Amino acid sequence: MASDSAARGLVMLEASAQLQDARGSRLRARAGKAWAALWPKALAIAIVLAGWQLIHLSGWKKDIFPGPGATLANLWDQLHTGLLWHAIGTTLQRAVVGFGLAVLIGSVVGALVSRIKPLRAAIGSLITGLQTMPSIAWFPFAIILFGISTTAIMFVIVLGAAPSIANGLIAGVDYTPPTLLRAGKVMGLRRLSLYRYLILPASLPAFVAGLKQGWAFAWRSLMAGELLVVIANQPSIGVLLSTDQDQADMVSATAIIIVILVIGIVVDSLFNVANGAIRRRWGLAGS
Amino acid sequence: MTLIERQARPSQGKASVSVRLAGVSKVFGRGSSAVRALDRISLQIAPGEFVCLIGASGCGKSTLLSLVAGLEQPTAGEVTVGGGKVAFMFQEAALFPWLTAAGNVELALRAHGSAKAERQRRAAELLELVHLGGFGGKRPHELSGGMRQRVSLARALAQDADVLLMDEPFGALDAMTRDVLHDELDRICAGRDLTVLFVTHNVREAVRLGDRVVVLSSRPGRVIEDFDVPIGRPRRIDSAAVAELAARITDRLREEMSRHGK
Ligand SMILES: Nc1ncnc2c1ncn2[C@@H]1O[C@H](COP(=O)(O)OP(=O)(O)O)[C@@H](O)[C@H]1O
Numbered sequence: 001m002a003s004d005s006a007a008r009g010l011v012m013l014e015a016s017a018q019l020q021d022a023r024g025s026r027l028r029a030r031a032g033k034a035w036a037a038l039w040p041k042a043l044a045i046a047i048v049l050a051g052w053q054l055i056h057l058s059g060w061k062k063d064i065f066p067g068p069g070a071t072l073a074n075l076w077d078q079l080h081t082g083l084l085w086h087a088i089g090t091t092l093q094r095a096v097v098g099f100g101l102a103v104l105i106g107s108v109v110g111a112l113v114s115r116i117k118p119l120r121a122a123i124g125s126l127i128t129g130l131q132t133m134p135s136i137a138w139f140p141f142a143i144i145l146f147g148i149s150t151t152a153i154m155f156v157i158v159l160g161a162a163p164s165i166a167n168g169l170i171a172g173v174d175y176t177p178p179t180l181l182r183a184g185k186v187m188g189l190r191r192l193s194l195y196r197y198l199i200l201p202a203s204l205p206a207f208v209a210g211l212k213q214g215w216a217f218a219w220r221s222l223m224a225g226e227l228l229v230v231i232a233n234q235p236s237i238g239v240l241l242s243t244d245q246d247q248a249d250m251v252s253a254t255a256i257i258i259v260i261l262v263i264g265i266v267v268d269s270l271f272n273v274a275n276g277a278i279r280r281r282w283g284l285a286g287s
Numbered sequence: 288m289t290l291i292e293r294q295a296r297p298s299q300g301k302a303s304v305s306v307r308l309a310g311v312s313k314v315f316g317r318g319s320s321a322v323r324a325l326d327r328i329s330l331q332i333a334p335g336e337f338v339c340l341i342g343a344s345g346c347g348k349s350t351l352l353s354l355v356a357g358l359e360q361p362t363a364g365e366v367t368v369g370g371g372k373v374a375f376m377f378q379e380a381a382l383f384p385w386l387t388a389a390g391n392v393e394l395a396l397r398a399h400g401s402a403k404a405e406r407q408r409r410a411a412e413l414l415e416l417v418h419l420g421g422f423g424g425k426r427p428h429e430l431s432g433g434m435r436q437r438v439s440l441a442r443a444l445a446q447d448a449d450v451l452l453m454d455e456p457f458g459a460l461d462a463m464t465r466d467v468l469h470d471e472l473d474r475i476c477a478g479r480d481l482t483v484l485f486v487t488h489n490v491r492e493a494v495r496l497g498d499r500v501v502v503l504s505s506r507p508g509r510v511i512e513d514f515d516v517p518i519g520r521p522r523r524i525d526s527a528a529v530a531e532l533a534a535r536i537t538d539r540l541r542e543e544m545s546r547h548g549k
C-alpha cells in the first residue's frame with residue numbers, strides 16, 4: 001500500500017516535471033520561432049536604411065533628397081500630431097468600407113458565375129479582363145459619373161478588387177478535388193447542400209488567396225483615388241501627400257510614403273496569417 | 288452445401304437480388320478515342336453477400352462501382368440496386384480536410400436529416416465501432432493511413448446503406464494494418480445485413496474477405512469467372528485454404544493476361 005502510493009507520487013512528480021519541462025521548451029520554441037521570423041525582416045530594413053544613408057552621403061540631389069535620419073524624425077513628429085492620425089483614420093475607413101463592398105460583390109458574382117454555366121460563358125472572361133485593367137484609368141469615368149466624392153473612390157476600389165475576389169472563389173470551386181466531390185455525392189449531398197457543405201469550404205484557400213490579391217488592388221486604387229479625388233476638409237493620407245507635393249516638402253512626402261508602405265505590409269501579413277492558419281488546419285503546411 | 292457460415296447469407300423473405308447488372312457496357316468518349324471500359328457485364332449479388340471483384344488495373348473495376356453508385360450512367364444494359372441506398376469507400380480515404388473525424392461522419396448523417404445531438408451521438412458510436420473512440424476531434428491529417436480508412440468506413444456506415452461499395456480501400460496500407468482491418472470488416476459485416484462489393488487487385492485479400500470472387504478480364508472488362516469461396520470464417524489471410532484457392536484464381540488471371548498479351 002505505502003510503496004504503491006509512494007510510487008504513484010513519484011510518477012506524478014515525474015509527470016509534473018515533464019509538464020514543466022514541456023512548458024519551458026514550448027516557450028523557448030515559440031521565442032525561437034518568432035526570432036527566426038523576425039531577424040530576416042530586421043536585416044532587410046537595416047540594409048534599406050544603410051543603402052538610403054549611403055545615397056544620401058554620396059550627395060546625390062543633396063538639396064532635395066532627404067536622408068533617413070531627417071525623414072524618420074519628421075515621421076516621429078507627425079505621429080505626434082492629430083492630423084496624421086486623422087488622415088490615417090479617414091483612409092483606413094475608406095479602405096474597410098471599399099474592400100468590404102468589393103468582398104460582398106465579388107463573392108456574390110463569383111458564386112453565381114461558378115454555378116451558372118451561361119453566366120460563366122457570358123462574363124467569365126470579362127471578369128479576368130477587368131482584373132487586368134489599371135484601376136487609375138477608371139477615375140475620369142468615376143469622377144464624371146459621381147463628381148469629386150468618396151463615392152467615386154469607392155467605385156474604383158470595388159472595380160479594382162472585386163474581380164480578383166470573384167476569380168478566387170471561381171478558381172476554388174473549379175478546383176474542388178473530384179474525389180471529394182464524388183465522396184460528397186455518394187453521401188447524398190445535392191445541389192445547395194453540396195455547395196454549402198463541400199464546395200464552399202473546399203474553396204476557402206483559393207478564396208483567401210483572392211482576398212489577398214483583392215486587397216492589394218483595393219489599396220492601390222484607394223491611394224490613386226485619394227491623390228486624384230481631393231476632397232476639401234477631409235484630410236486623408238492622399239491629401240497629405242498631395243499637399244506635400246504642392247509645397248515641395250520632400251521630407252514629409254517620404255515620411256507619408258513610409259506610412260503607406262507599412263499599412264500595406266501589415267494588412268498583407270494579416271492575410272498571410274489567415275492563410276497559414278487554414279493550411280495548418282488542413283494539414284497542408286510544410287512543417 | 289457447406290459453403291458459407293455467414294449469418295447474413297441470402298435471407299429468404301427479402302428480394303433475393305441486391306445488386307443486378309444486366310448486359311452492362313460502358314464506353315468513355317466517342318469516335319476513334321472511345322474506350323470500352325466494360326463489355327456486357329452481367330452480375331447478380333444477393334442481399335448480405337460479400338463479393339470481391341478482381342482484375343488487372345485498368346480493367347474497369349472502378350467504373351463498375353461508379354455505375355452501381357449511380358455516379359455514371361451505363362452506355363448499354365441496366366443496373367438495379369434493390370433497396371437503393373449505396374455507400375462508397377474509396378482508395379484514398381477522401382475525408383474532408385476541413386472537418387474533424389467526427390465532423391466527417393456527422394456530415395454523412397446530416398444528409399439523412401437527423402438532429403444535431405442525435406448526429407453527434409451516432410458519430411461517436413460509429414467511431415467507437417471502428418475502434419476510434421477518442422479520436423473524433425482529430426483532423427484527417429493528424430491520423431495514420433489506417434485510421435483514416437477507419438474514419439472512412441465509419442462515414443460509409445453512417446449512411447445506413449444497404450449496399451457498400453469499396454474500391455481498393457486497403458490498397459495503400461501496410462500488410463499488418465490491412466490484416467487488422469480485414470478482421471474488423473468481417474466483424475462489422477457479420478452484425479448487419481450489408482451487401483458488399485469489394486474491389487481489389489490482391490487475390491489473397493479477395494479470398495480472405497469474399498463469399499464470391501468475380502474475375503474480370505482486361506480491355507474490355509468482362510466477367511471471365513465467378514469463384515465461390517467455400518472457406519469457413521473466421522479466416523486468416525495466410526491459411527492454407529486461402530492460399531490454395533488464391534493460387535487457383537491467380538492461375539486463371541495469368542492465363543487470361545497472357546492470352547490478352549498476344
Ligand atoms: N472518366 C473517364 N473518361 C475516360 N476514360 C475513362 C474514365 N474512367 C475510366 N476510364 C478508362 O476506363 C478504363 C477502366 O478504368 P477503371 O475503371 O478506372 O479501371 P480499374 O479501376 O480497374 O483500374 C481505363 O482504360 C480508363 O482509362
Ligand SMILES: [Mg+2]
Nearest residue numbers: 348349350454
Ligand atoms: Mg480503380
